[in-house]
Amino acid sequence: MICQLxxxxxxxxxxxxxxxxxxxxxxxxxxxxxxxxxxxxGSGKTTALNLIGCLDRPSxxxxxxxxxxxxxxxxxxxxxxxxxxxxxxxxxxxLIPVLTAAENVELALRLAGxxxxxxxKVEQALVDVGxxxxxxxxxxxxxxxxxxxxxxxxxxxxxxxxxxxxxPTANLDSHNGEAILDLMRLMNERDRVTFLFSTHDPMVMxxxxxVVRLKDGAIVGDERMA
Amino acid sequence: MGFLLAIAARxxxxxxxxxxLTGAAVLFGVAILILGWGLVDGxxxxxxxxxxxxxxxxxxxxxxxxxxxxxxxxxxxxxPLSDELRARLDAVGPWTARTAVPARLVLGAxxxxxxxxxxxxxxxxxxxxxxxWMIDGEFPVSGRLEVALGxxxxxxLEARLGDSVVLEARxxxxxxxxxxxxxxxxxxxxxSSMDALGVWMPLSRLDELAVLHGVATHIAVLAPKDPAxxxxxxxxxxxxxxxxxxxxxxxxxxxxxxxKSLGVIVGMILLIAGAGIAxxxxxxxxxxxxxxxxxxxxxxxxxxVSLLFLFEGGIMGLGAGLVGATLGSxxxxxxxxxxxxxxxxxxxxxxxxxxxxxxxxxxxxxxVFTALGFGVTIAVLASVWPARxxxxxxxxxxxxxx
Numbered sequence: 001m002i003c004q005l006x007x008x009x010x011x012x013x014x015x016x017x018x019x020x021x022x023x024x025x026x027x028x029x030x031x032x033x034x035x036x037x038x039x040x041x042g043s044g045k046t047t048a049l050n051l052i053g054c055l056d057r058p059s060x061x062x063x064x065x066x067x068x069x070x071x072x073x074x075x076x077x078x079x080x081x082x083x084x085x086x087x088x089x090x091x092x093x094x095l096i097p098v099l100t101a102a103e104n105v106e107l108a109l110r111l112a113g114x115x116x117x118x119x120x121k122v123e124q125a126l127v128d129v130g131x132x133x134x135x136x137x138x139x140x141x142x143x144x145x146x147x148x149x150x151x152x153x154x155x156x157x158x159x160x161x162x163x164x165x166x167x168p169t170a171n172l173d174s175h176n177g178e179a180i181l182d183l184m185r186l187m188n189e190r191d192r193v194t195f196l197f198s199t200h201d202p203m204v205m206x207x208x209x210x211v212v213r214l215k216d217g218a219i220v221g222d223e224r225m226a
Numbered sequence: 227m228g229f230l231l232a233i234a235a236r237x238x239x240x241x242x243x244x245x246x247l248t249g250a251a252v253l254f255g256v257a258i259l260i261l262g263w264g265l266v267d268g269x270x271x272x273x274x275x276x277x278x279x280x281x282x283x284x285x286x287x288x289x290x291x292x293x294x295x296x297x298x299x300x301x302x303x304x305x306p307l308s309d310e311l312r313a314r315l316d317a318v319g320p321w322t323a324r325t326a327v328p329a330r331l332v333l334g335a336x337x338x339x340x341x342x343x344x345x346x347x348x349x350x351x352x353x354x355x356x357x358x359w360m361i362d363g364e365f366p367v368s369g370r371l372e373v374a375l376g377x378x379x380x381x382x383l384e385a386r387l388g389d390s391v392v393l394e395a396r397x398x399x400x401x402x403x404x405x406x407x408x409x410x411x412x413x414x415x416x417x418s419s420m421d422a423l424g425v426w427m428p429l430s431r432l433d434e435l436a437v438l439h440g441v442a443t444h445i446a447v448l449a450p451k452d453p454a455x456x457x458x459x460x461x462x463x464x465x466x467x468x469x470x471x472x473x474x475x476x477x478x479x480x481x482x483x484x485x486k487s488l489g490v491i492v493g494m495i496l497l498i499a500g501a502g503i504a505x506x507x508x509x510x511x512x513x514x515x516x517x518x519x520x521x522x523x524x525x526x527x528x529x530x531v532s533l534l535f536l537f538e539g540g541i542m543g544l545g546a547g548l549v550g551a552t553l554g555s556x557x558x559x560x561x562x563x564x565x566x567x568x569x570x571x572x573x574x575x576x577x578x579x580x581x582x583x584x585x586x587x588x589x590x591x592x593x594v595f596t597a598l599g600f601g602v603t604i605a606v607l608a609s610v611w612p613a614r615x616x617x618x619x620x621x622x623x624x625x626x627x628x
Binding site for chain 2: 046050053055056075076079080081082083084088090091092094095096097098099107108110111112154166
């Protein structure tokens with residue numbers, strides 16, 4: 001199992017109140033999975049993704065990544081885990097606007113400390129997502145779909161243990177959304193890349209191999225598709 | 227590190243107008259400091275040059291008790307030069323004796339208080355070569371009843387070459403005497419005080435007017451190598467020797483105050499610049515909160531995020547500082563060659579200041595490096611807090627910020 005949440009609880013202070021985002025959930029993701037965390041807004045799916053992605057720490061419980069509890073790590077160590085083991089794809093693409101497509105992809109390699117054959121890896125990653133001819137373009141010179149492809153290349157290039165995609169099609173039209181999902185599915189099937197999504201989009205759920213349903217901070221369903 | 231610097235540099239050109247406006251304060255601060263420093267250095271040089279080339283040489287000697295307050299008649303304390311003093315002066319270097327006599331110059335219905343400088347025709351040019359002076363006409367010679375007038379004095383009295391003037395002065399014994407002279411030269415020297423009040427004539431002619439009995443009020447000596455040591459050998463002989471630096475001490479002290487004032491003003495400009503930079507970097511941090519979150523999510527350390535913003539402040543400070551240093555240095559170098567003409571400004575105050583009306587700035591590297599270093603340091607320091615603010619961003623929230 002690549003990652004596992006064990007008895008994870010996450011609460012946030014909000015004024016005098018305490019909001020419970022996750023109420024002690026247990027869930028794990030195996031290598032090669034194409035899993036969706038589904039649920040309405042406020043269900044806790046993004047919080048769960050943040051914890052698995054080492055972007056946040058649980059209030060209690062364990063977050064295991066490659067069998068190691070990352071909840072106890074310091075900021076810099078967590079940063080290193082993110083840099084080397086986790087790829088991110090965001091709803092709003094989150095490319096660095098002053099960098100070209102190639103430099104955005106290269107940034108992930110630099111931060112992971114992967115210097116060997118960097119240029120070739122960047123080129124291959126952009127070829128894989130169909131952007132061979134767009135390497136020198138900045139994000140503002142790319143369409144939304146192209147930007148998300150750059151984001152996928154950035155996530156893939158360092159060959160992470162898992163790629164976390166937070167509503168990756170939410171800012172795309174249906175045509176581009178489907179194309180992006182097909183691309184990720186292809187990489188999952190061809191290269192055994194592990195993907196973990198959050199979404200409430202039925203189109204994404206229809207392509208998933210496993211759907212974990214959350215509601216009010218608890219897991220209310222876990223279906224594996226054929 | 228290079229990649230961070232490249233990102234920082236590119237971030238600065240995202241909003242060029244804001245970057246330029248923010249950097250402008252650093253630019254002006256650095257330029258003003260360099261130009262102001264060059265000007266103050268130039269004034270220092272100017273004052274020393276003015277005194278050296280018009281009345282002091284490297285060492286000036288005045289009689290013991292020579293009045294400096296204008297309350298006593300200077301000739302009362304003037305003394306003849308003893309043989310021993312002459313011998314010691316000869317041992318030090320070239321020298322000349324002058325006698326300054328307060329007098330009244332009358333031209334038609336106009337009259338003006340003046341100082342007559344009686345000079346020794348045989349030695350005066352060896353000490354004061356008059357090369358930087360503008361002399362219209364011929365300097366007076368002892369064979370004729372002629373005088374040279376300072377240019378400001380001539381302008382005030384509307385005196386022209388060939389005009390007849392009358393000089394009234396007290397003799398050393400206290401009698402009032404008056405004689406008529408022809409204006410043979412109008413002189414613009416390196417000294418606006420002398421130009422405003424000065425009348426020149428040979429000592430032999432002044433002796434006729436003021437009956438000097440061989441006394442001198444000023445002895446100027448050339449001793450460029452070690453004037454302080456030379457001055458020591460001239461003490462105790464009825465005259466007080468002062469080196470050029472000692473003679474100009476008050477004016478140089480005044481310039482030190484000017485330099486400090488300049489530092490305070492520029493310091494304030496750069497502090498304002500620092501506030502502007504801090505504001506810009508904070509705005510950049512807030513505007514780019516999602517970018518910062520993304521960098522952190524991708525594994526950039528908080529230290530590197532901090533460095534990114536420090537680099538942005540530093541590059542802005544360095545860029546603006548370099549432009550400011552170039553402009554300031556350019557202005558100093560320009561005025562070093564072409565000078566700044568302060569003739570009209572010195573018309574009113576020149577009578578009290580030994581200073582040439584053309585000020586030449588002085589270029590040197592220390593103020594350039596100091597101003598540049600100060601500008602960059604302020605810019606970097608101003609970025610520290612915004613950088614810390616940016617690096618403390620929570621990535622989970624920041625990656626979804628609008």
